[in-house]
Amino acid sequence: MEHVWDFSAVFSNWYLLLIGLKNTIVLAVVCLVLGLFFGLFVGAARYSGNRLFNWPATAFVEIFRNTPVLVQIMWFFFAFPIISPFDINAFTAAALGLTLNTVAFSSEIYRAGIQSIHKGQWEAAKALGMNYSQQMGRIILPQAVRRMIPAFMNRAVELVKMTSLASVIAYGELMHQAKTISTIEFNPIEMYTSVALIFFILIFPFTLLVQRFEIRSKAKG
Amino acid sequence: MTEVLKIENLHKSFGDLNVLNGIDLSVAKGDTIVILGASGSGKSTLLRCVNFMEIPSSGRIVLQGKPVGTEKADGINYPEKELTGLRARVGMVFQHFNLFPHMNVKQNVMEGPRTVLKCNQAECARRAEEYLDKVGLGWKAEAFPSQLSGGQQQRVAIARALAMEPEIMLFDEATSALDPELVGEVLETMKELADEGMTMLIVTHELGFAYTVADRVLFLADGKILEQGDPEKVLIHPQQEGTKNFLRGHGSFRLPEPVLD
Numbered sequence: 001m002e003h004v005w006d007f008s009a010v011f012s013n014w015y016l017l018l019i020g021l022k023n024t025i026v027l028a029v030v031c032l033v034l035g036l037f038f039g040l041f042v043g044a045a046r047y048s049g050n051r052l053f054n055w056p057a058t059a060f061v062e063i064f065r066n067t068p069v070l071v072q073i074m075w076f077f078f079a080f081p082i083i084s085p086f087d088i089n090a091f092t093a094a095a096l097g098l099t100l101n102t103v104a105f106s107s108e109i110y111r112a113g114i115q116s117i118h119k120g121q122w123e124a125a126k127a128l129g130m131n132y133s134q135q136m137g138r139i140i141l142p143q144a145v146r147r148m149i150p151a152f153m154n155r156a157v158e159l160v161k162m163t164s165l166a167s168v169i170a171y172g173e174l175m176h177q178a179k180t181i182s183t184i185e186f187n188p189i190e191m192y193t194s195v196a197l198i199f200f201i202l203i204f205p206f207t208l209l210v211q212r213f214e215i216r217s218k219a220k221g
Numbered sequence: 222m223t224e225v226l227k228i229e230n231l232h233k234s235f236g237d238l239n240v241l242n243g244i245d246l247s248v249a250k251g252d253t254i255v256i257l258g259a260s261g262s263g264k265s266t267l268l269r270c271v272n273f274m275e276i277p278s279s280g281r282i283v284l285q286g287k288p289v290g291t292e293k294a295d296g297i298n299y300p301e302k303e304l305t306g307l308r309a310r311v312g313m314v315f316q317h318f319n320l321f322p323h324m325n326v327k328q329n330v331m332e333g334p335r336t337v338l339k340c341n342q343a344e345c346a347r348r349a350e351e352y353l354d355k356v357g358l359g360w361k362a363e364a365f366p367s368q369l370s371g372g373q374q375q376r377v378a379i380a381r382a383l384a385m386e387p388e389i390m391l392f393d394e395a396t397s398a399l400d401p402e403l404v405g406e407v408l409e410t411m412k413e414l415a416d417e418g419m420t421m422l423i424v425t426h427e428l429g430f431a432y433t434v435a436d437r438v439l440f441l442a443d444g445k446i447l448e449q450g451d452p453e454k455v456l457i458h459p460q461q462e463g464t465k466n467f468l469r470g471h472g473s474f475r476l477p478e479p480v481l482d
Contacts, residue, residue, distance in 0.1 A: 120317050120319035121321065123315065124315065124378075125321075126274065127311075127312075127313040127382075128308070128332065128382075128385060129337040131301070131302075138336055139321055142323050143321075143322065143323050146323070
């Protein structure tokens with residue numbers, strides 16, 4: 001098959017792509033910030049000895065870890081509005097799915113990070129007369145967070161990629177814009193190649209950063 | 222003599238395992254008490270009940286004449302707030318030092334006064350300097366724990382506990398994790414504290430140290446005090462078969478005297 005590559009329609013629609021890129025970044029950042037924030041609480045609940053906290057948190061994490069993200073997004077867009085007290089647009093549905101998914105994953109990162117700290121650290125802090133929140137805030141978290149950073153960065157990379165799933169519910173992120181342009185301009189090969197390239201340029205520096213960080217923390221032991 | 226600590230009929234069990242079976246002990250101000258015993262005899266648990274790292278199953282701990290906890294019909298109730306307050310008054314040194322690796326030496330020593338006692342910055346810094354000098358490590362203030370030898374780390378841990386200006390110090394096998402050549406510097410620091418009149422409860426396997434420094438030696442077996450008294454009595458002229466066996470085991474291999482000159 002002979003194909004003459006023609007990227008002119010990609011360039012002439014640069015503004016639509018730029019809007020898509022902006023929407024991709026907005027969705028990723030919102031979900032990351034909310035996900036990491038609420039993940040701390042779910043992680044703490046998972047770590048708690050109290051069943052009242054522990055059990056629902058575990059159920060939540062397992063549900064979101066063991067179902068596809070695409071199903072979650074579709075559910076929040078098509079199923080949830082039927083029982084929801086407020087309006088659900090494409091952004092809300094995608095943000096709900098991806099945020100809750102990130103909450104589930106990041107809570108596991110928090111939990112594993114905190115558990116990786118030797119119990120002698122808790123004991124030393126306790127023996128000085130610190131209460132639980134001082135032990136956690138001054139001694140345990142500052143050490144644990146350092147170990148969590150590579151995992152969080154990996155999660156951020158995954159999240160940026162997962163935002164493309166929001167195209168199925170017509171949220172105007174990069175992938176959805178590309179789909180729209182390619183049906184108008186009949187240029188799927190140039191359009192999707194360009195989108196892949198844009199994602200690559202967006203994500204690759206981050207991946208490099210993660211690698212460097214992992215090497216550095218490995219060297220530190 | 223003022224009594225700093227009194228332990229009355231202390232019991233502690235973990236599930237079905239009875240670790241302490243009725244310990245009574247009175248510690249006067251300035252006492253240095255060494256606790257000996259085979260592993261599993263309950264020495265560490267006894268120490269850890271004093272600052273409530275472990276909650277006693279029954280019995281009473283009295284600190285400076287005041288019983289800890291509130292008596293209820295079904296035993297003693299220990300409010301967490303009272304226990305954190307008590308721990309701030311009792312210093313503890315661990316076998317594995319447990320320094321905070323994300324803080325430098327000075328920050329390690331300042332951490333307790335700053336976070337728990339809410340001292341101002343100047344007072345915290347003054348204390349850190351004073352107690353680091355005391356253990357001979359003022360010159361390492363800016364170093365991180367990972368840059369220190371085991372012996373130095375343990376001395377920082379001692380300074381960290383001292384900076385709280387505790388009423389009593391607990392040493393839980395403070396030299397057991399150290400290479401043999403580093404044991405001496407830590408014992409030396411502990412001896413200085415004892416000489417200065419610090420009230421100390423020490424769990425150790427260093428019999429020579431016990432003999433030289435202790436005012437009183439307790440020998441624990443099966444969660445009870447089998448024998449106690451001054452070091453001469455317990456270590457040189459033990460009366461109980463259990464104590465004798467323990468000491469025999471420790472004395473199996475010895476250097477001939479002249480080598481020690």
